[in-house]
Amino acid sequence: MAKLNRARRAATSPNEGEQGATEGAALSRRDLLAGAAGAVGGALLTGIPGVAGSQGAPAAKARPVVPADPTKVQGAPTSAVGKRTPFFDPARNPTGEVTGNSLTPIEKLSGTITPSDLHFERHHAGIPSIDPERHTLMVHGLVDRPTILTMDDIKRFPQVTRIHFIECSGNGRNAFREPKPDMTPQKIAGMSCNTEWTGVPLAVVLREVGVKDDAKWFLAEGGDACKMTRSVPIAKAWDDAMLVWGQNGEPLRPEQGFPLRLLLPGWEGNINIKWLHRLEFGTRPWMTRWETSKYTDPLPDGTAREFSFEVDAKSIITSPAHPDVLKGKGWRPINGIAWSGRGRVTKVEVSTDGGTSWHEAELMNTPTSKAHVRFQYMWNWNGRESILLSRATDETGYVQPTRAKLVEVRGIGTDFHFNPIYGAKVQADGRVFFHGET
Amino acid sequence: MRHIVIGLGALVVAACGGPGGAGEGTTPAAAAPAAVTPAAAMPAAATFADYDAGAIAGGPGAGKRYGFGRQAAKADIAKWDTDVGPDGAELPSGKGSVAEGERLYMTHCMMCHNRKGEGLPPMYPALIGRDEKAEGFHFASDPKLVKTIGNYWPYATTVFDYVKRAMPLTAPGSLTDNQVYALTAYLLSANKVIAADAVLDADALRKVKMPYADKFVPDDRKGGPEVK
Numbered sequence: 001m002a003k004l005n006r007a008r009r010a011a012t013s014p015n016e017g018e019q020g021a022t023e024g025a026a027l028s029r030r031d032l033l034a035g036a037a038g039a040v041g042g043a044l045l046t047g048i049p050g051v052a053g054s055q056g057a058p059a060a061k062a063r064p065v066v067p068a069d070p071t072k073v074q075g076a077p078t079s080a081v082g083k084r085t086p087f088f089d090p091a092r093n094p095t096g097e098v099t100g101n102s103l104t105p106i107e108k109l110s111g112t113i114t115p116s117d118l119h120f121e122r123h124h125a126g127i128p129s130i131d132p133e134r135h136t137l138m139v140h141g142l143v144d145r146p147t148i149l150t151m152d153d154i155k156r157f158p159q160v161t162r163i164h165f166i167e168c169s170g171n172g173r174n175a176f177r178e179p180k181p182d183m184t185p186q187k188i189a190g191m192s193c194n195t196e197w198t199g200v201p202l203a204v205v206l207r208e209v210g211v212k213d214d215a216k217w218f219l220a221e222g223g224d225a226c227k228m229t230r231s232v233p234i235a236k237a238w239d240d241a242m243l244v245w246g247q248n249g250e251p252l253r254p255e256q257g258f259p260l261r262l263l264l265p266g267w268e269g270n271i272n273i274k275w276l277h278r279l280e281f282g283t284r285p286w287m288t289r290w291e292t293s294k295y296t297d298p299l300p301d302g303t304a305r306e307f308s309f310e311v312d313a314k315s316i317i318t319s320p321a322h323p324d325v326l327k328g329k330g331w332r333p334i335n336g337i338a339w340s341g342r343g344r345v346t347k348v349e350v351s352t353d354g355g356t357s358w359h360e361a362e363l364m365n366t367p368t369s370k371a372h373v374r375f376q377y378m379w380n381w382n383g384r385e386s387i388l389l390s391r392a393t394d395e396t397g398y399v400q401p402t403r404a405k406l407v408e409v410r411g412i413g414t415d416f417h418f419n420p421i422y423g424a425k426v427q428a429d430g431r432v433f434f435h436g437e438t
Numbered sequence: 439m440r441h442i443v444i445g446l447g448a449l450v451v452a453a454c455g456g457p458g459g460a461g462e463g464t465t466p467a468a469a470a471p472a473a474v475t476p477a478a479a480m481p482a483a484a485t486f487a488d489y490d491a492g493a494i495a496g497g498p499g500a501g502k503r504y505g506f507g508r509q510a511a512k513a514d515i516a517k518w519d520t521d522v523g524p525d526g527a528e529l530p531s532g533k534g535s536v537a538e539g540e541r542l543y544m545t546h547c548m549m550c551h552n553r554k555g556e557g558l559p560p561m562y563p564a565l566i567g568r569d570e571k572a573e574g575f576h577f578a579s580d581p582k583l584v585k586t587i588g589n590y591w592p593y594a595t596t597v598f599d600y601v602k603r604a605m606p607l608t609a610p611g612s613l614t615d616n617q618v619y620a621l622t623a624y625l626l627s628a629n630k631v632i633a634a635d636a637v638l639d640a641d642a643l644r645k646v647k648m649p650y651a652d653k654f655v656p657d658d659r660k661g662g663p664e665v666k
Binding site for chain 2: 097099139148150157158207227282293299300303307309342396397399405411413
């Protein structure tokens, strides 16, 4: 009975990764408060006249108490584990249920590396508790030597460290289907995160077990309560696939797959199997529930695309964005992130007039393959209503499309891979709203 | 700061201290599986000899192994390998009828997926339904159309595989193969795919054709200027 009640309660929870999902919990006051912090980095730029602050939200929460003059009192001692400043408390928006998600507050972050504790989550059967000493990876099927590897074994292979994003292919479904002015970047695109991964190239393991020539696909299975499975073409294993155990300098967080995760750079989040415990090699895909019922893309011609792995190029302005309030006209950076699952982002353009004219933005870090890049464009706001847009181009020459174009080629009811140009409408009163109808 | 990060991915492939051998002269970049290769340009039939050609610095050398891990015995494999592919080759023995499946559904599944399998949105997906409006695979034009096993799923084997591994949500892996056959039979029958008096075993399940199986097409996006 307790189980049933829990199940019924859960029926009201949002579920972005699936069809027919609704929006997550309403914005909390805390979200609003912290919302302005993402813009602080821009204000540190030198030589820019009159940078306008974006801290528009009212101070509804008591501010942390600090000495009036910190130079006149001794500071705090060292600590075993550091904490964030009490003036910054970004948060995901968990639904509290096992098959849900929680989105990253991308508008509150700077640079390109997502802090591990804020990396978005999407689970289909909760987060398993796994003892790394008992966890193994079984590799079998069309291989010369079916092998069981412990975590110790896996860590003795030559290691690689790479920076890559993971984006859930359900990212932004609600903003695509029903854009609403009060959507924050967290709601619009909070399921794309970029971190540093450490592990072993899957190719090294394939070589070790002796994958047979007739193996064309492999099945990756997770050790969670749904034993999540996805089929992967073997070419990806020889290309850039990794088995990762490290993220941002420490072991994977439990919600990111501790102790072992499959990383397929540039491919939709779901296929980066967490809690990885089995790889089976075979001649054809397995047509699992997660590559048939879900993670297939209905198209207007009455078909559905299957095995749509690659993430199309995408960008989003994270500042200014709802719920920022600009305090007055003048110079300020338009700042955001861009990525592509097919390689490097080569260009991000920004428009401040709703797409009539476009300007090339500065890429703030050297773009690398299948990783976030941060862009910036210095803008002198004249105090009148303005529509800000960004659009990314990747090294294949793909240009992020408008929402209208995407609706035309995919249909409003398509289920995955949403990468329309997004906008922010800055009103004359300084308030900023999501502008989704591009 | 930004300069430190750049290029690490492409460079830090070589690991030192492998078990002896021919690392000499290998550039780290050559050892990296191509970091920027778009999928379209991925080698279709790479073998591990190709990988050997750009061997890891200090590694065991072409054709040799590190020798880690232990052999996976048949029993180890049998314990985990429950997957069933679209040809049903791996289906276990056992059988179950639609009627048994309906009884099991009412005891183990109904509380979440609802009395008629219509689901409890947004958390609990619909399983059953052949509503006229949702026939014909027009899902792209109307997000309100509800997908079910009958009007969407391309393979019947997927029902067996998934229910066996993941359902019921709160007691995954608790059903016997006979029960999974019966539940699969019930779900397929209620979705008007098989007859109401059907009994499913491995042979029968292998023969089931789903109504919309031919609607699924390979991904044809390739990057480049075309938006698909």
